[in-house]
Every structure is written in C-alpha cells, then in structure tokens.
Amino acid sequence: MSPKFIQATRVTFPNGSIRGTGNVLAVEQFGELWAVILDETPAHPVDFAWPDQPADSVELTWPGGSTISTDVIVAATDGNELHLGTEIPVRKGTEGWNFCVAHILAGPHPEVGQRVSLDVNAQLRSALSIGHSACHLASLALNRAMNDRWTKPISNDALGSANFDSVANSKSRILPRGSVDDYRLGKSLRKQGFSTEDLEADLRNIESNLNQTLSDWIQQDSEVRIETEGELLTDRRYWVCDLPESSVRIACGGTHVSRLGELAGATATLAVSEIEGAKLLQMKTEVPI
Ligand SMILES: [Zn+2]
The missing domain is CATH 2.40.30.130 (Elongation Factor Tu (Ef-tu); domain 3)
Incomplete structure (x- = not known):
C-alpha cells in the first residue's frame, strides 16, 4: 500500500x-x-x-x-x-x-x-515505567535541593522551586528501574543566575536533601496518572501526580507506575565531571527490586 x-x-x-x-x-x-x-x-x-x-x-x-x-x-x-x-x-x-x-x-x-x-513484555514495561516515574520524581526533588543556589528568579516548577531540571537538563535516559540525567552547568546557566560555587563540596549535602525528599514523597504513595488530549502520538500527554504539597503536571510521552509506593527504596546519586571545559552534573536514580 x-x-x-x-x-x-x-x-x-x-x-x-x-x-x-x-x-x-x-x-x-x-x-x-x-x-x-x-x-x-x-x-x-x-x-x-x-x-x-x-x-x-x-x-x-x-x-x-x-x-x-x-x-x-x-x-x-x-x-x-x-x-x-x-x-x-x-x-x-x-x-x-x-x-x-x-x-x-x-x-x-x-x-x-x-x-x-x-x-x-510486561516485565520490561513495568521496569521502564518504574524508571521513568523515579526520573520525574527525582528531578523535582533535585529542583528543591538546588533551589537556594539561584541568585536570579527563573520559572518555577509546580512545587514552587526554581526549575533547574527544565533549564539545565541536556540528556535523559530511562533504564529498567532507574534513570540517568545529565545537566550542563555552563556559562549560560550561570548567566541565568545559577551559582556553581563550592558545588562539589556541597554535593553530598544536596544529595542527602534530595533523597530525603524522595523518600518522604514515596512514603505518601500518591496516585500517578497519565492525562491525554487524544489517542494519537501527536496528542499531548501529561504525567500527573498529587504530591502532598501540590498536584504536579509535566508534559511526558512515556509510561509510568500508577502509585508512588511502587518506587519504594529509590535513591539518587550525584556526580560532577568536566566535559569540554564545562561542568556536567549527572544524576543516577535507582529503584531496588
Ligand atoms: Zn517523562
């Protein structure tokens, strides 16, 4: 045809x-x-x-x-x-x-x-859905943990934190039961008001705040759902999660868990490296079986 x-x-x-x-x-x-x-x-x-x-x-x-x-x-x-x-x-x-x-x-x-x-394949779908929901939740927790590093106002996420994830995320990979996100900490980010001062020294502290937020949210076992404006690939789809502070709605074309409790034990680790003269922050999220 x-x-x-x-x-x-x-x-x-x-x-x-x-x-x-x-x-x-x-x-x-x-x-x-x-x-x-x-x-x-x-x-x-x-x-x-x-x-x-x-x-x-x-x-x-x-x-x-x-x-x-x-x-x-x-x-x-x-x-x-x-x-x-x-x-x-x-x-x-x-x-x-x-x-x-x-x-x-x-x-x-x-x-x-x-x-x-x-x-x-239900097993793979479920593992990728867990990884994708953990990725969204960790990025919101990272925004919160990075919030006081902003010296100028930028757009906020649905929970009122400066949206570090939306301005700095350069690559996101969803894995079975996990994810890897890259954030470029270059000149343009610093111009927008993000301070990278003592970031490496502060990294374990940021990571521990991030993981505390993650664990608090997961304990609430909130419902997660996908809202769609139609049944085609071109119709907008959103990840919606009713966190205790507020309902969050993020444009997303992936698959997800139906409750945050499925992410029990999720942890994120942060690492900073230098690539082509610019700092790169990498966040790895893992959900144990
Ligand atoms: Zn997504």
Whole structure:
C-alpha cells in the first residue's frame, strides 16, 4: 500500500495497556528489515526527538505467524514517503504529516489487511515505567535541593522551586528501574543566575536533601496518572501526580507506575565531571527490586 494511505496510529500505552489488536495498514521494506504499521498498538515506541524511554518489546501474532519486535519506533509520512525514526525531517505535529508506530521486524511479517494481536513484555514495561516515574520524581526533588543556589528568579516548577531540571537538563535516559540525567552547568546557566560555587563540596549535602525528599514523597504513595488530549502520538500527554504539597503536571510521552509506593527504596546519586571545559552534573536514580 502506498504511504499516502497510512493513517496515524492510535496508541493505548498511556492508559497502561500491554495487550491489543490492530489492523496492518502498511508493510515497508528497509534493507533487510520490515516496518509494520498498524492502526492501533499498545507498544510504546522510542521517540525520535527526545529518545529518553527505550521501546517496548512486543510479540506480534497473526494468522500463520508470530514474532517479537524489540525495535518499536516512530514513523511519519506526508503522503509521499515513509520516514523512520531519526530520519523524520519534520517536528512532531507538523500539519500534513501523519505520525505512526512502526514495529521493526527482521524475519516473518504480517501482510497489509491482516489482523495482528500484540502482547507487550510486561516485565520490561513495568521496569521502564518504574524508571521513568523515579526520573520525574527525582528531578523535582533535585529542583528543591538546588533551589537556594539561584541568585536570579527563573520559572518555577509546580512545587514552587526554581526549575533547574527544565533549564539545565541536556540528556535523559530511562533504564529498567532507574534513570540517568545529565545537566550542563555552563556559562549560560550561570548567566541565568545559577551559582556553581563550592558545588562539589556541597554535593553530598544536596544529595542527602534530595533523597530525603524522595523518600518522604514515596512514603505518601500518591496516585500517578497519565492525562491525554487524544489517542494519537501527536496528542499531548501529561504525567500527573498529587504530591502532598501540590498536584504536579509535566508534559511526558512515556509510561509510568500508577502509585508512588511502587518506587519504594529509590535513591539518587550525584556526580560532577568536566566535559569540554564545562561542568556536567549527572544524576543516577535507582529503584531496588
Ligand atoms: Zn517523562
């Protein structure tokens, strides 16, 4: 089928789905691989612009075949050609473009028009959801622990702390039951009013405040939910958590736990290194089994 007929994929992972069925809209060959696009899928694809959360692993079963895709990515078409992942030439939501989930398969694949059952690896999904929620919570706790280092006003997070995470975060990686976040402490951050004075000497103190906040919040076992404005990849999605101080709403396209109690024992560690003349703060978050 020509790409111009490919509709945007409906995604059901924001409501926690790990199983579903979809009709095959397109099967495109790329080298030795096949990109299979369905009208609906529960599988979470890795994002092409901010690839923080890795793809789900999902088993596809159709009349006469079955296989596992561990490479689930975003695809987009303007009606002429199908572009995959980082080769998508436009921003998500660009008018005239449909954004789809492509299940990349190496071997057997279903054909256009077939109905496919999808079964996401629940263990991996759960571990990544734990890692992603821990990442959001730790970044809010880090904002609070860094708050008195700001000498000029900047925008605050939902809890009233200067939003260090939003201005300094340069890379975020979600891992099973954990995350790694990089924060660039360069000239532009200092110009905005962030003081790096004695940061290394103060690091253990900041870390201990951060972990105390994390542990207090997790103990409250607040509900976490994803709010969506629609069922397509281009519809905005938000991570919402009712912390004791206030409800927090953060734009996020990932998957999450449903209660903070699932993050019991989460800890964050901080380290500062020097990269290309600028200081880099790295925060690693881990949730023990
Ligand atoms: Zn997120």
